[in-house]
Amino acid sequence: MNTVTDTTHCDDLAKALEAFRDHAPLIGRWGTDLARRLGSGARLLVAGNGGSAAQAQHLTAELVGRYRDDRPPFSAVALHADTSSTTAIANDYGVQEVFARQTAAHGRPGDVLLLLSTSGASANLLAAADRAHRLGMTVWALTGRAPNPLQLGADEALCVDAPVTATVQELHLVAVHMLCEAFDQAVERGEAGHRADADGKPGADGKPGVVGRLVGRARTVGRTAPGAPVAPRKGPA
Secondary structure (H helix, E strand, C coil): CCCCCCCHHHHHHHHHHHHHHHHHHHHHHHHHHHHHHHHCCCCEEEEECCHHHHHHHHHHHHHHCCCCCCCCCCCEEEHHHCHHHHHHHHHHHCHHHHHHHHHHHHCCCCCEEEEEECCCCCHHHHHHHHHHHHHCCEEEEEECCCCCHHHHHCCEEEECCCCCHHHHHHHHHHHHHHHHHHHHHHHHCCCCCCCCCCCCCCCCCCCCCHHHHHHHHHHHCCCCCCCCCCCCCCCCC
16 A cells, blocks of 8 residues: 655745745844854854754854864853753743843853744743843844744844744754854854964964964973983883
8 A cells, every 4th residue: 555645844844945045144144243253252142942942052063063164163052951050040030030040141242142932932032032132142033933022022033934833943943054154154254253273273363362372382392392402211112
Protein backbone atom coordinates (compact mmCIF):
# COMPACT_ATOMS: atom_id res chain seq x y z
CA MET A 1 0.00 0.00 0.00
CA ASN A 2 1.35 3.40 -0.98
CA THR A 3 1.36 6.07 1.72
CA VAL A 4 0.80 9.66 0.62
CA THR A 5 2.96 12.06 2.64
CA ASP A 6 1.24 15.25 3.72
CA THR A 7 3.27 18.19 2.40
CA THR A 8 1.20 20.91 4.08
CA HIS A 9 4.08 21.76 6.37
CA CYS A 10 6.42 22.28 3.42
CA ASP A 11 3.79 24.28 1.56
CA ASP A 12 3.27 26.60 4.54
CA LEU A 13 7.02 27.13 4.85
CA ALA A 14 7.48 27.86 1.14
CA LYS A 15 4.65 30.38 1.16
CA ALA A 16 5.97 32.18 4.25
CA LEU A 17 9.52 32.18 2.88
CA GLU A 18 8.50 34.24 -0.14
CA ALA A 19 7.25 37.06 2.09
CA PHE A 20 10.22 36.60 4.43
CA ARG A 21 12.64 37.60 1.66
CA ASP A 22 11.54 41.21 2.11
CA HIS A 23 13.29 41.23 5.51
CA ALA A 24 16.75 40.69 3.98
CA PRO A 25 17.78 44.40 4.14
CA LEU A 26 16.84 44.61 7.83
CA ILE A 27 18.80 41.45 8.68
CA GLY A 28 21.79 42.74 6.74
CA ARG A 29 21.70 46.03 8.65
CA TRP A 30 21.44 44.21 11.96
CA GLY A 31 24.46 42.07 11.10
CA THR A 32 26.61 45.06 10.18
CA ASP A 33 25.53 47.06 13.23
CA LEU A 34 26.15 44.08 15.50
CA ALA A 35 29.66 43.56 14.10
CA ARG A 36 30.53 47.19 14.78
CA ARG A 37 29.16 47.08 18.30
CA LEU A 38 30.63 43.76 19.37
CA GLY A 39 33.92 44.62 17.72
CA SER A 40 34.08 47.75 19.85
CA GLY A 41 33.48 45.89 23.10
CA ALA A 42 29.69 45.75 23.35
CA ARG A 43 27.81 42.55 24.11
CA LEU A 44 24.83 40.71 22.64
CA LEU A 45 22.29 39.27 25.08
CA VAL A 46 19.72 36.86 23.64
CA ALA A 47 16.66 35.22 25.19
CA GLY A 48 13.64 33.14 24.31
CA ASN A 49 11.34 30.46 25.70
CA GLY A 50 11.11 26.83 24.60
CA GLY A 51 11.98 26.43 20.93
CA SER A 52 12.91 30.09 20.77
CA ALA A 53 15.44 29.49 23.55
CA ALA A 54 17.08 26.87 21.33
CA GLN A 55 17.21 29.38 18.46
CA ALA A 56 18.73 32.00 20.76
CA GLN A 57 21.45 29.62 21.89
CA HIS A 58 22.10 28.65 18.29
CA LEU A 59 22.88 32.29 17.51
CA THR A 60 25.24 32.80 20.44
CA ALA A 61 27.09 29.59 19.55
CA GLU A 62 27.71 30.87 16.03
CA LEU A 63 29.11 34.19 17.31
CA VAL A 64 31.25 32.85 20.14
CA GLY A 65 32.40 29.97 17.97
CA ARG A 66 32.15 30.58 14.27
CA TYR A 67 29.56 30.51 11.51
CA ARG A 68 31.54 29.41 8.44
CA ASP A 69 35.11 30.67 8.26
CA ASP A 70 37.46 31.16 11.19
CA ARG A 71 37.39 34.59 12.83
CA PRO A 72 37.78 36.10 16.32
CA PRO A 73 35.17 35.19 18.95
CA PHE A 74 32.60 37.80 19.92
CA SER A 75 30.64 38.29 23.13
CA ALA A 76 27.14 36.81 22.94
CA VAL A 77 25.23 35.36 25.90
CA ALA A 78 22.03 33.27 25.86
CA LEU A 79 20.34 34.29 29.11
CA HIS A 80 18.26 31.14 29.48
CA ALA A 81 21.36 28.92 29.35
CA ASP A 82 22.41 29.81 32.91
CA THR A 83 20.04 27.37 34.56
CA SER A 84 21.13 28.14 38.13
CA SER A 85 20.48 31.87 37.74
CA THR A 86 17.27 31.29 35.81
CA THR A 87 15.77 28.91 38.36
CA ALA A 88 16.93 30.99 41.32
CA ILE A 89 15.38 34.15 39.89
CA ALA A 90 12.16 32.32 39.00
CA ASN A 91 11.97 30.94 42.53
CA ASP A 92 12.74 34.22 44.32
CA TYR A 93 11.25 36.84 42.02
CA GLY A 94 8.85 35.02 39.69
CA VAL A 95 9.16 33.72 36.13
CA GLN A 96 8.50 37.17 34.68
CA GLU A 97 11.86 38.38 36.05
CA VAL A 98 14.10 35.57 34.77
CA PHE A 99 15.43 37.58 31.81
CA ALA A 100 14.92 41.11 33.11
CA ARG A 101 17.13 40.56 36.13
CA GLN A 102 19.89 38.97 34.07
CA THR A 103 19.63 41.85 31.61
CA ALA A 104 20.12 44.28 34.48
CA ALA A 105 23.15 42.28 35.66
CA HIS A 106 24.92 41.89 32.32
CA GLY A 107 23.63 44.68 30.09
CA ARG A 108 25.35 48.03 29.54
CA PRO A 109 24.48 51.08 27.44
CA GLY A 110 25.21 50.29 23.80
CA ASP A 111 24.68 46.54 24.19
CA VAL A 112 22.00 44.73 22.16
CA LEU A 113 19.22 42.57 23.56
CA LEU A 114 17.70 40.24 20.95
CA LEU A 115 14.43 38.57 21.97
CA LEU A 116 12.79 35.67 20.13
CA SER A 117 9.11 34.84 20.51
CA THR A 118 6.65 33.20 18.14
CA SER A 119 3.73 34.87 19.91
CA GLY A 120 5.39 38.17 20.72
CA ALA A 121 3.49 38.19 24.00
CA SER A 122 5.76 36.44 26.54
CA ALA A 123 5.70 38.43 29.78
CA ASN A 124 9.31 37.63 30.71
CA LEU A 125 10.57 38.91 27.35
CA LEU A 126 8.51 42.08 27.58
CA ALA A 127 9.94 42.73 31.06
CA ALA A 128 13.47 42.21 29.71
CA ALA A 129 12.84 44.67 26.86
CA ASP A 130 11.64 47.29 29.32
CA ARG A 131 14.69 46.77 31.57
CA ALA A 132 17.05 46.96 28.61
CA HIS A 133 15.61 50.27 27.46
CA ARG A 134 16.06 51.71 30.93
CA LEU A 135 19.72 50.68 30.77
CA GLY A 136 20.28 52.36 27.40
CA MET A 137 20.45 49.13 25.42
CA THR A 138 19.06 48.53 21.94
CA VAL A 139 16.27 45.95 21.70
CA TRP A 140 15.63 43.83 18.61
CA ALA A 141 12.92 41.20 18.31
CA LEU A 142 12.16 38.17 16.14
CA THR A 143 8.46 37.43 16.43
CA GLY A 144 5.47 35.90 14.70
CA ARG A 145 2.76 37.90 13.01
CA ALA A 146 2.43 41.63 13.63
CA PRO A 147 1.16 43.47 15.49
CA ASN A 148 2.23 42.04 18.83
CA PRO A 149 3.39 43.49 22.17
CA LEU A 150 7.06 42.57 21.75
CA GLN A 151 7.20 44.16 18.31
CA LEU A 152 5.80 47.36 19.79
CA GLY A 153 8.21 47.21 22.74
CA ALA A 154 11.36 46.74 20.63
CA ASP A 155 13.41 49.32 18.76
CA GLU A 156 13.14 47.15 15.66
CA ALA A 157 11.39 43.86 14.96
CA LEU A 158 11.32 41.22 12.28
CA CYS A 159 7.83 39.73 12.28
CA VAL A 160 7.30 36.47 10.41
CA ASP A 161 3.95 36.38 8.63
CA ALA A 162 2.96 32.77 9.25
CA PRO A 163 0.02 31.27 11.16
CA VAL A 164 1.84 28.17 12.44
CA THR A 165 4.36 28.28 15.31
CA ALA A 166 6.63 25.69 13.68
CA THR A 167 6.89 27.78 10.50
CA VAL A 168 7.73 30.90 12.50
CA GLN A 169 10.50 29.05 14.32
CA GLU A 170 11.93 27.68 11.08
CA LEU A 171 12.11 31.14 9.57
CA HIS A 172 13.66 32.49 12.77
CA LEU A 173 16.47 29.99 12.14
CA VAL A 174 16.81 31.33 8.59
CA ALA A 175 17.03 34.82 10.10
CA VAL A 176 19.72 33.65 12.53
CA HIS A 177 21.85 32.24 9.72
CA MET A 178 21.37 35.32 7.54
CA LEU A 179 22.32 37.51 10.50
CA CYS A 180 25.51 35.49 11.00
CA GLU A 181 26.29 35.77 7.28
CA ALA A 182 25.89 39.55 7.36
CA PHE A 183 27.92 39.72 10.58
CA ASP A 184 30.83 37.76 9.11
CA GLN A 185 30.80 39.84 5.94
CA ALA A 186 31.05 43.01 8.04
CA VAL A 187 33.95 41.52 10.01
CA GLU A 188 35.70 40.59 6.76
CA ARG A 189 35.26 44.17 5.52
CA GLY A 190 37.01 45.41 8.65
CA GLU A 191 33.91 46.94 10.23
CA ALA A 192 34.22 45.09 13.54
CA GLY A 193 36.17 47.71 15.46
CA HIS A 194 39.51 47.29 17.20
CA ARG A 195 39.82 43.61 17.97
CA ALA A 196 42.56 41.04 17.77
CA ASP A 197 42.04 37.33 17.57
CA ALA A 198 43.55 34.65 19.75
CA ASP A 199 46.52 34.27 17.39
CA GLY A 200 47.59 37.84 18.04
CA LYS A 201 46.56 39.20 14.65
CA PRO A 202 46.18 42.97 14.77
CA GLY A 203 42.87 44.75 14.98
CA ALA A 204 41.72 47.60 12.74
CA ASP A 205 44.23 50.00 14.37
CA GLY A 206 47.15 47.74 13.45
CA LYS A 207 47.95 46.88 17.07
CA PRO A 208 47.47 43.51 18.73
CA GLY A 209 44.73 43.34 21.32
CA VAL A 210 45.14 42.21 24.91
CA VAL A 211 44.55 38.55 24.07
CA GLY A 212 46.96 38.72 21.18
CA ARG A 213 49.69 40.28 23.34
CA LEU A 214 49.23 37.66 26.08
CA VAL A 215 49.31 34.78 23.61
CA GLY A 216 52.37 36.22 21.90
CA ARG A 217 54.10 36.65 25.25
CA ALA A 218 53.27 33.09 26.26
CA ARG A 219 54.78 31.76 23.04
CA THR A 220 58.12 33.44 23.81
CA VAL A 221 58.42 32.09 27.36
CA GLY A 222 61.43 29.80 27.60
CA ARG A 223 62.85 30.85 24.23
CA THR A 224 66.50 31.86 24.07
CA ALA A 225 67.12 35.43 22.96
CA PRO A 226 68.99 35.77 19.62
CA GLY A 227 72.76 35.67 20.15
CA ALA A 228 72.53 34.50 23.77
CA PRO A 229 74.71 31.53 24.81
CA VAL A 230 72.91 28.25 25.12
CA ALA A 231 73.37 26.56 28.52
CA PRO A 232 74.60 22.97 28.35
CA ARG A 233 72.11 20.26 29.21
CA LYS A 234 72.42 18.48 32.50
CA GLY A 235 71.91 14.76 32.58
CA PRO A 236 70.47 12.54 29.87
CA ALA A 237 68.21 14.03 27.27
